[in-house]
Amino acid sequence: MSKLTGEVAQFVFDLSLPPALGPEDFIVADSNREAAGWIARWPGWPAGVLALHGAPGAGKSHLLGIWAQRSGALRLAGGALAAADPAEVAAVGAVALDDADRVAGDAAAERALFHLHNLLKEAGGFLLLAARQPPARWPVALPDLASRLKAAPAVGLGEPDDALLAQVLAKLFADRQLAVGPEIVQAMLARMERSFAEARRLVAEIDAASLAQGRSITLPLVRTVLAERHGD
Incomplete structure:
Protein backbone atom coordinates (compact mmCIF):
# COMPACT_ATOMS: atom_id res chain seq x y z
CA MET A 1 0.00 0.00 0.00
CA SER A 2 1.27 3.46 -0.84
CA LYS A 3 -0.09 6.74 0.51
CA LEU A 4 -0.15 9.24 -2.32
CA THR A 5 -0.02 12.98 -2.26
CA GLY A 6 -3.33 14.73 -2.85
CA GLU A 7 -6.75 14.45 -1.33
CA VAL A 8 -7.39 10.79 -2.07
CA ALA A 9 -5.27 7.87 -0.93
CA GLN A 10 -5.12 4.86 -3.26
CA PHE A 11 -3.97 1.28 -3.01
CA VAL A 12 -1.10 0.35 -5.29
CA PHE A 13 -0.32 -3.30 -5.87
CA ASP A 14 2.89 -4.63 -7.40
CA LEU A 15 1.59 -6.84 -10.20
CA SER A 16 4.99 -7.59 -11.72
CA LEU A 17 5.78 -11.20 -12.56
CA PRO A 18 8.92 -13.02 -11.43
CA PRO A 19 11.87 -12.14 -13.66
CA ALA A 20 12.50 -14.35 -16.68
CA LEU A 21 15.62 -16.33 -15.79
CA GLY A 22 15.90 -18.95 -18.53
CA PRO A 23 19.08 -19.47 -20.60
CA GLU A 24 17.53 -17.49 -23.45
CA ASP A 25 16.96 -14.54 -21.12
CA PHE A 26 20.60 -14.08 -20.13
CA ILE A 27 22.15 -11.12 -21.96
CA VAL A 28 25.80 -11.78 -22.81
CA ALA A 29 28.08 -8.74 -22.94
CA ASP A 30 31.70 -7.86 -22.28
CA SER A 31 31.06 -7.56 -18.53
CA GLY A 158 31.53 -6.56 -14.02
CA GLU A 159 29.21 -3.59 -14.04
CA PRO A 160 27.36 -3.00 -17.32
CA ASP A 161 28.21 -0.59 -20.10
CA ASP A 162 25.45 1.51 -21.67
CA ALA A 163 24.63 -1.04 -24.37
CA LEU A 164 24.10 -3.82 -21.84
CA LEU A 165 22.33 -1.57 -19.37
CA ALA A 166 19.86 -0.53 -22.09
CA GLN A 167 19.04 -4.19 -22.72
CA VAL A 168 18.73 -4.85 -19.01
CA LEU A 169 16.31 -1.93 -18.55
CA ALA A 170 14.16 -3.17 -21.43
CA LYS A 171 14.14 -6.67 -19.91
CA LEU A 172 13.23 -5.38 -16.45
CA PHE A 173 10.22 -3.58 -17.92
CA ALA A 174 9.32 -6.66 -19.96
CA ASP A 175 9.45 -8.79 -16.78
CA ARG A 176 6.70 -6.50 -15.49
CA GLN A 177 4.77 -6.90 -18.76
CA LEU A 178 5.54 -3.30 -19.71
CA ALA A 179 6.68 -2.17 -23.14
CA VAL A 180 8.66 1.06 -23.33
CA GLY A 181 10.22 2.88 -26.24
CA PRO A 182 13.94 3.56 -26.71
CA GLU A 183 13.43 7.20 -25.72
CA ILE A 184 12.41 6.06 -22.23
CA VAL A 185 15.52 3.92 -21.85
CA GLN A 186 17.79 6.69 -23.14
CA ALA A 187 16.30 9.19 -20.70
CA MET A 188 17.01 6.78 -17.85
CA LEU A 189 20.55 6.10 -19.02
CA ALA A 190 21.30 9.81 -19.15
CA ARG A 191 20.79 10.28 -15.40
CA MET A 192 21.08 6.96 -13.60
CA GLU A 193 23.96 5.31 -11.77
CA ARG A 194 25.62 2.63 -13.88
CA SER A 195 24.69 -0.50 -11.95
CA PHE A 196 22.28 -3.39 -12.20
CA ALA A 197 20.94 -2.70 -8.72
CA GLU A 198 20.11 0.88 -9.66
CA ALA A 199 18.39 -0.31 -12.84
CA ARG A 200 16.11 -2.57 -10.79
CA ARG A 201 15.30 0.18 -8.29
CA LEU A 202 14.55 2.76 -10.96
CA VAL A 203 12.30 0.49 -13.02
CA ALA A 204 10.37 -0.39 -9.84
CA GLU A 205 9.94 3.31 -8.96
CA ILE A 206 8.73 4.21 -12.45
CA ASP A 207 6.28 1.30 -12.46
CA ALA A 208 4.99 2.31 -9.01
CA ALA A 209 4.57 5.94 -10.11
CA SER A 210 2.67 4.81 -13.20
CA LEU A 211 0.30 2.68 -11.12
CA ALA A 212 -0.15 5.33 -8.45
CA GLN A 213 -1.03 8.06 -10.94
CA GLY A 214 -3.03 5.83 -13.28
CA ARG A 215 -0.78 6.87 -16.16
CA SER A 216 1.10 4.97 -18.81
CA ILE A 217 4.87 5.14 -18.76
CA THR A 218 5.69 8.23 -20.78
CA LEU A 219 8.76 10.40 -21.13
CA PRO A 220 7.29 13.17 -18.90
CA LEU A 221 6.52 10.60 -16.18
CA VAL A 222 10.03 9.18 -16.33
CA ARG A 223 11.57 12.65 -16.23
CA THR A 224 9.46 13.49 -13.18
CA VAL A 225 10.63 10.37 -11.35
CA LEU A 226 14.24 11.11 -12.25
CA ALA A 227 13.92 14.75 -11.17
CA GLU A 228 12.43 13.75 -7.81
CA ARG A 229 15.27 11.28 -7.25
CA HIS A 230 17.87 13.96 -7.89
CA GLY A 231 16.03 16.69 -5.99
CA ASP A 232 15.53 18.84 -9.11
Missing part, protein backbone atom coordinates in the same frame (compact mmCIF):
# COMPACT_ATOMS: atom_id res chain seq x y z
CA ASN A 32 29.85 -11.16 -18.18
CA ARG A 33 31.18 -12.95 -21.27
CA GLU A 34 33.96 -14.79 -19.42
CA ALA A 35 31.57 -16.06 -16.73
CA ALA A 36 29.01 -17.15 -19.31
CA GLY A 37 31.77 -18.96 -21.19
CA TRP A 38 32.75 -20.94 -18.09
CA ILE A 39 29.14 -22.04 -17.61
CA ALA A 40 28.90 -23.07 -21.24
CA ARG A 41 32.12 -25.12 -20.99
CA TRP A 42 30.82 -27.30 -18.15
CA PRO A 43 31.57 -30.16 -17.54
CA GLY A 44 34.95 -29.37 -19.06
CA TRP A 45 36.14 -27.35 -16.08
CA PRO A 46 39.79 -27.81 -15.06
CA ALA A 47 38.61 -28.25 -11.46
CA GLY A 48 35.36 -29.45 -9.98
CA VAL A 49 34.67 -26.10 -8.34
CA LEU A 50 34.09 -22.64 -9.79
CA ALA A 51 33.28 -19.33 -8.08
CA LEU A 52 31.33 -16.48 -9.67
CA HIS A 53 31.56 -13.06 -8.05
CA GLY A 54 30.16 -9.62 -8.73
CA ALA A 55 27.83 -6.87 -7.58
CA PRO A 56 24.16 -7.56 -6.78
CA GLY A 57 22.16 -7.95 -9.97
CA ALA A 58 25.20 -8.63 -12.15
CA GLY A 59 23.76 -11.99 -13.23
CA LYS A 60 25.43 -14.44 -10.83
CA SER A 61 22.20 -16.03 -9.67
CA HIS A 62 20.92 -16.18 -13.23
CA LEU A 63 24.01 -18.09 -14.36
CA LEU A 64 23.78 -20.26 -11.25
CA GLY A 65 20.22 -21.18 -12.21
CA ILE A 66 21.18 -21.90 -15.82
CA TRP A 67 23.96 -24.20 -14.66
CA ALA A 68 21.75 -25.91 -12.08
CA GLN A 69 19.16 -26.63 -14.75
CA ARG A 70 21.80 -27.93 -17.15
CA SER A 71 23.68 -30.05 -14.61
CA GLY A 72 20.81 -31.19 -12.43
CA ALA A 73 22.52 -29.54 -9.48
CA LEU A 74 20.95 -29.05 -6.09
CA ARG A 75 20.61 -25.33 -5.47
CA LEU A 76 21.16 -23.99 -1.95
CA ALA A 77 21.64 -20.65 -0.23
CA GLY A 78 24.81 -20.14 1.78
CA GLY A 79 22.81 -19.32 4.87
CA ALA A 80 21.12 -22.75 4.78
CA LEU A 81 24.29 -24.79 4.54
CA ALA A 82 24.90 -25.02 8.30
CA ALA A 83 21.72 -27.07 8.73
CA ALA A 84 22.39 -29.36 5.76
CA ASP A 85 23.98 -32.81 5.78
CA PRO A 86 27.06 -32.56 3.52
CA ALA A 87 26.86 -36.26 2.60
CA GLU A 88 23.24 -36.00 1.50
CA VAL A 89 23.92 -32.82 -0.45
CA ALA A 90 27.05 -34.22 -2.12
CA ALA A 91 25.16 -37.36 -3.15
CA VAL A 92 23.40 -35.30 -5.82
CA GLY A 93 26.74 -34.92 -7.58
CA ALA A 94 26.45 -31.21 -8.38
CA VAL A 95 25.70 -28.30 -6.04
CA ALA A 96 24.99 -24.63 -6.78
CA LEU A 97 25.52 -22.45 -3.71
CA ASP A 98 24.16 -18.90 -3.93
CA ASP A 99 25.27 -16.17 -1.50
CA ALA A 100 28.08 -18.57 -0.68
CA ASP A 101 30.09 -15.97 1.22
CA ARG A 102 27.47 -16.12 3.99
CA VAL A 103 29.20 -19.23 5.30
CA ALA A 104 32.17 -17.09 6.39
CA GLY A 105 32.19 -16.57 10.13
CA ASP A 106 29.64 -19.33 10.78
CA ALA A 107 31.63 -22.25 12.16
CA ALA A 108 28.97 -24.86 11.34
CA ALA A 109 28.50 -23.56 7.80
CA GLU A 110 32.25 -23.42 7.19
CA ARG A 111 32.63 -27.04 8.32
CA ALA A 112 29.71 -28.08 6.13
CA LEU A 113 31.19 -26.39 3.06
CA PHE A 114 34.61 -27.93 3.79
CA HIS A 115 33.15 -31.43 3.94
CA LEU A 116 30.90 -30.82 0.95
CA HIS A 117 33.86 -29.62 -1.12
CA ASN A 118 35.90 -32.71 -0.17
CA LEU A 119 33.06 -35.16 -0.81
CA LEU A 120 32.30 -33.71 -4.23
CA LYS A 121 35.98 -33.73 -5.18
CA GLU A 122 36.37 -37.37 -4.14
CA ALA A 123 33.29 -38.36 -6.15
CA GLY A 124 34.21 -36.30 -9.23
CA GLY A 125 31.27 -33.97 -8.63
CA PHE A 126 30.89 -30.24 -9.18
CA LEU A 127 30.43 -27.19 -6.98
CA LEU A 128 29.45 -23.74 -8.25
CA LEU A 129 29.67 -20.83 -5.81
CA ALA A 130 28.24 -17.33 -6.25
CA ALA A 131 29.06 -14.36 -4.04
CA ARG A 132 29.80 -10.65 -4.07
CA GLN A 133 33.53 -11.12 -3.47
CA PRO A 134 35.93 -13.80 -4.74
CA PRO A 135 36.47 -16.60 -2.22
CA ALA A 136 40.02 -15.46 -1.46
CA ARG A 137 38.50 -12.36 0.19
CA TRP A 138 35.95 -14.15 2.37
CA PRO A 139 36.77 -13.88 6.09
CA VAL A 140 36.84 -17.66 6.53
CA ALA A 141 38.14 -18.87 9.89
CA LEU A 142 38.67 -22.55 9.02
CA PRO A 143 42.20 -22.72 7.54
CA ASP A 144 41.65 -25.86 5.45
CA LEU A 145 38.52 -24.40 3.88
CA ALA A 146 40.25 -21.07 3.23
CA SER A 147 43.07 -22.80 1.36
CA ARG A 148 40.67 -24.77 -0.82
CA LEU A 149 38.62 -21.69 -1.65
CA LYS A 150 41.71 -19.70 -2.58
CA ALA A 151 42.71 -22.46 -5.00
CA ALA A 152 39.33 -22.48 -6.75
CA PRO A 153 39.03 -20.75 -10.15
CA ALA A 154 37.12 -17.49 -9.70
CA VAL A 155 35.60 -15.33 -12.44
CA GLY A 156 34.03 -11.92 -11.97
CA LEU A 157 31.00 -10.28 -13.54
Whole structure:
Protein backbone atom coordinates (compact mmCIF):
# COMPACT_ATOMS: atom_id res chain seq x y z
CA MET A 1 0.00 0.00 0.00
CA SER A 2 1.27 3.46 -0.84
CA LYS A 3 -0.09 6.74 0.51
CA LEU A 4 -0.15 9.24 -2.32
CA THR A 5 -0.02 12.98 -2.26
CA GLY A 6 -3.33 14.73 -2.85
CA GLU A 7 -6.75 14.45 -1.33
CA VAL A 8 -7.39 10.79 -2.07
CA ALA A 9 -5.27 7.87 -0.93
CA GLN A 10 -5.12 4.86 -3.26
CA PHE A 11 -3.97 1.28 -3.01
CA VAL A 12 -1.10 0.35 -5.29
CA PHE A 13 -0.32 -3.30 -5.87
CA ASP A 14 2.89 -4.63 -7.40
CA LEU A 15 1.59 -6.84 -10.20
CA SER A 16 4.99 -7.59 -11.72
CA LEU A 17 5.78 -11.20 -12.56
CA PRO A 18 8.92 -13.02 -11.43
CA PRO A 19 11.87 -12.14 -13.66
CA ALA A 20 12.50 -14.35 -16.68
CA LEU A 21 15.62 -16.33 -15.79
CA GLY A 22 15.90 -18.95 -18.53
CA PRO A 23 19.08 -19.47 -20.60
CA GLU A 24 17.53 -17.49 -23.45
CA ASP A 25 16.96 -14.54 -21.12
CA PHE A 26 20.60 -14.08 -20.13
CA ILE A 27 22.15 -11.12 -21.96
CA VAL A 28 25.80 -11.78 -22.81
CA ALA A 29 28.08 -8.74 -22.94
CA ASP A 30 31.70 -7.86 -22.28
CA SER A 31 31.06 -7.56 -18.53
CA ASN A 32 29.85 -11.16 -18.18
CA ARG A 33 31.18 -12.95 -21.27
CA GLU A 34 33.96 -14.79 -19.42
CA ALA A 35 31.57 -16.06 -16.73
CA ALA A 36 29.01 -17.15 -19.31
CA GLY A 37 31.77 -18.96 -21.19
CA TRP A 38 32.75 -20.94 -18.09
CA ILE A 39 29.14 -22.04 -17.61
CA ALA A 40 28.90 -23.07 -21.24
CA ARG A 41 32.12 -25.12 -20.99
CA TRP A 42 30.82 -27.30 -18.15
CA PRO A 43 31.57 -30.16 -17.54
CA GLY A 44 34.95 -29.37 -19.06
CA TRP A 45 36.14 -27.35 -16.08
CA PRO A 46 39.79 -27.81 -15.06
CA ALA A 47 38.61 -28.25 -11.46
CA GLY A 48 35.36 -29.45 -9.98
CA VAL A 49 34.67 -26.10 -8.34
CA LEU A 50 34.09 -22.64 -9.79
CA ALA A 51 33.28 -19.33 -8.08
CA LEU A 52 31.33 -16.48 -9.67
CA HIS A 53 31.56 -13.06 -8.05
CA GLY A 54 30.16 -9.62 -8.73
CA ALA A 55 27.83 -6.87 -7.58
CA PRO A 56 24.16 -7.56 -6.78
CA GLY A 57 22.16 -7.95 -9.97
CA ALA A 58 25.20 -8.63 -12.15
CA GLY A 59 23.76 -11.99 -13.23
CA LYS A 60 25.43 -14.44 -10.83
CA SER A 61 22.20 -16.03 -9.67
CA HIS A 62 20.92 -16.18 -13.23
CA LEU A 63 24.01 -18.09 -14.36
CA LEU A 64 23.78 -20.26 -11.25
CA GLY A 65 20.22 -21.18 -12.21
CA ILE A 66 21.18 -21.90 -15.82
CA TRP A 67 23.96 -24.20 -14.66
CA ALA A 68 21.75 -25.91 -12.08
CA GLN A 69 19.16 -26.63 -14.75
CA ARG A 70 21.80 -27.93 -17.15
CA SER A 71 23.68 -30.05 -14.61
CA GLY A 72 20.81 -31.19 -12.43
CA ALA A 73 22.52 -29.54 -9.48
CA LEU A 74 20.95 -29.05 -6.09
CA ARG A 75 20.61 -25.33 -5.47
CA LEU A 76 21.16 -23.99 -1.95
CA ALA A 77 21.64 -20.65 -0.23
CA GLY A 78 24.81 -20.14 1.78
CA GLY A 79 22.81 -19.32 4.87
CA ALA A 80 21.12 -22.75 4.78
CA LEU A 81 24.29 -24.79 4.54
CA ALA A 82 24.90 -25.02 8.30
CA ALA A 83 21.72 -27.07 8.73
CA ALA A 84 22.39 -29.36 5.76
CA ASP A 85 23.98 -32.81 5.78
CA PRO A 86 27.06 -32.56 3.52
CA ALA A 87 26.86 -36.26 2.60
CA GLU A 88 23.24 -36.00 1.50
CA VAL A 89 23.92 -32.82 -0.45
CA ALA A 90 27.05 -34.22 -2.12
CA ALA A 91 25.16 -37.36 -3.15
CA VAL A 92 23.40 -35.30 -5.82
CA GLY A 93 26.74 -34.92 -7.58
CA ALA A 94 26.45 -31.21 -8.38
CA VAL A 95 25.70 -28.30 -6.04
CA ALA A 96 24.99 -24.63 -6.78
CA LEU A 97 25.52 -22.45 -3.71
CA ASP A 98 24.16 -18.90 -3.93
CA ASP A 99 25.27 -16.17 -1.50
CA ALA A 100 28.08 -18.57 -0.68
CA ASP A 101 30.09 -15.97 1.22
CA ARG A 102 27.47 -16.12 3.99
CA VAL A 103 29.20 -19.23 5.30
CA ALA A 104 32.17 -17.09 6.39
CA GLY A 105 32.19 -16.57 10.13
CA ASP A 106 29.64 -19.33 10.78
CA ALA A 107 31.63 -22.25 12.16
CA ALA A 108 28.97 -24.86 11.34
CA ALA A 109 28.50 -23.56 7.80
CA GLU A 110 32.25 -23.42 7.19
CA ARG A 111 32.63 -27.04 8.32
CA ALA A 112 29.71 -28.08 6.13
CA LEU A 113 31.19 -26.39 3.06
CA PHE A 114 34.61 -27.93 3.79
CA HIS A 115 33.15 -31.43 3.94
CA LEU A 116 30.90 -30.82 0.95
CA HIS A 117 33.86 -29.62 -1.12
CA ASN A 118 35.90 -32.71 -0.17
CA LEU A 119 33.06 -35.16 -0.81
CA LEU A 120 32.30 -33.71 -4.23
CA LYS A 121 35.98 -33.73 -5.18
CA GLU A 122 36.37 -37.37 -4.14
CA ALA A 123 33.29 -38.36 -6.15
CA GLY A 124 34.21 -36.30 -9.23
CA GLY A 125 31.27 -33.97 -8.63
CA PHE A 126 30.89 -30.24 -9.18
CA LEU A 127 30.43 -27.19 -6.98
CA LEU A 128 29.45 -23.74 -8.25
CA LEU A 129 29.67 -20.83 -5.81
CA ALA A 130 28.24 -17.33 -6.25
CA ALA A 131 29.06 -14.36 -4.04
CA ARG A 132 29.80 -10.65 -4.07
CA GLN A 133 33.53 -11.12 -3.47
CA PRO A 134 35.93 -13.80 -4.74
CA PRO A 135 36.47 -16.60 -2.22
CA ALA A 136 40.02 -15.46 -1.46
CA ARG A 137 38.50 -12.36 0.19
CA TRP A 138 35.95 -14.15 2.37
CA PRO A 139 36.77 -13.88 6.09
CA VAL A 140 36.84 -17.66 6.53
CA ALA A 141 38.14 -18.87 9.89
CA LEU A 142 38.67 -22.55 9.02
CA PRO A 143 42.20 -22.72 7.54
CA ASP A 144 41.65 -25.86 5.45
CA LEU A 145 38.52 -24.40 3.88
CA ALA A 146 40.25 -21.07 3.23
CA SER A 147 43.07 -22.80 1.36
CA ARG A 148 40.67 -24.77 -0.82
CA LEU A 149 38.62 -21.69 -1.65
CA LYS A 150 41.71 -19.70 -2.58
CA ALA A 151 42.71 -22.46 -5.00
CA ALA A 152 39.33 -22.48 -6.75
CA PRO A 153 39.03 -20.75 -10.15
CA ALA A 154 37.12 -17.49 -9.70
CA VAL A 155 35.60 -15.33 -12.44
CA GLY A 156 34.03 -11.92 -11.97
CA LEU A 157 31.00 -10.28 -13.54
CA GLY A 158 31.53 -6.56 -14.02
CA GLU A 159 29.21 -3.59 -14.04
CA PRO A 160 27.36 -3.00 -17.32
CA ASP A 161 28.21 -0.59 -20.10
CA ASP A 162 25.45 1.51 -21.67
CA ALA A 163 24.63 -1.04 -24.37
CA LEU A 164 24.10 -3.82 -21.84
CA LEU A 165 22.33 -1.57 -19.37
CA ALA A 166 19.86 -0.53 -22.09
CA GLN A 167 19.04 -4.19 -22.72
CA VAL A 168 18.73 -4.85 -19.01
CA LEU A 169 16.31 -1.93 -18.55
CA ALA A 170 14.16 -3.17 -21.43
CA LYS A 171 14.14 -6.67 -19.91
CA LEU A 172 13.23 -5.38 -16.45
CA PHE A 173 10.22 -3.58 -17.92
CA ALA A 174 9.32 -6.66 -19.96
CA ASP A 175 9.45 -8.79 -16.78
CA ARG A 176 6.70 -6.50 -15.49
CA GLN A 177 4.77 -6.90 -18.76
CA LEU A 178 5.54 -3.30 -19.71
CA ALA A 179 6.68 -2.17 -23.14
CA VAL A 180 8.66 1.06 -23.33
CA GLY A 181 10.22 2.88 -26.24
CA PRO A 182 13.94 3.56 -26.71
CA GLU A 183 13.43 7.20 -25.72
CA ILE A 184 12.41 6.06 -22.23
CA VAL A 185 15.52 3.92 -21.85
CA GLN A 186 17.79 6.69 -23.14
CA ALA A 187 16.30 9.19 -20.70
CA MET A 188 17.01 6.78 -17.85
CA LEU A 189 20.55 6.10 -19.02
CA ALA A 190 21.30 9.81 -19.15
CA ARG A 191 20.79 10.28 -15.40
CA MET A 192 21.08 6.96 -13.60
CA GLU A 193 23.96 5.31 -11.77
CA ARG A 194 25.62 2.63 -13.88
CA SER A 195 24.69 -0.50 -11.95
CA PHE A 196 22.28 -3.39 -12.20
CA ALA A 197 20.94 -2.70 -8.72
CA GLU A 198 20.11 0.88 -9.66
CA ALA A 199 18.39 -0.31 -12.84
CA ARG A 200 16.11 -2.57 -10.79
CA ARG A 201 15.30 0.18 -8.29
CA LEU A 202 14.55 2.76 -10.96
CA VAL A 203 12.30 0.49 -13.02
CA ALA A 204 10.37 -0.39 -9.84
CA GLU A 205 9.94 3.31 -8.96
CA ILE A 206 8.73 4.21 -12.45
CA ASP A 207 6.28 1.30 -12.46
CA ALA A 208 4.99 2.31 -9.01
CA ALA A 209 4.57 5.94 -10.11
CA SER A 210 2.67 4.81 -13.20
CA LEU A 211 0.30 2.68 -11.12
CA ALA A 212 -0.15 5.33 -8.45
CA GLN A 213 -1.03 8.06 -10.94
CA GLY A 214 -3.03 5.83 -13.28
CA ARG A 215 -0.78 6.87 -16.16
CA SER A 216 1.10 4.97 -18.81
CA ILE A 217 4.87 5.14 -18.76
CA THR A 218 5.69 8.23 -20.78
CA LEU A 219 8.76 10.40 -21.13
CA PRO A 220 7.29 13.17 -18.90
CA LEU A 221 6.52 10.60 -16.18
CA VAL A 222 10.03 9.18 -16.33
CA ARG A 223 11.57 12.65 -16.23
CA THR A 224 9.46 13.49 -13.18
CA VAL A 225 10.63 10.37 -11.35
CA LEU A 226 14.24 11.11 -12.25
CA ALA A 227 13.92 14.75 -11.17
CA GLU A 228 12.43 13.75 -7.81
CA ARG A 229 15.27 11.28 -7.25
CA HIS A 230 17.87 13.96 -7.89
CA GLY A 231 16.03 16.69 -5.99
CA ASP A 232 15.53 18.84 -9.11
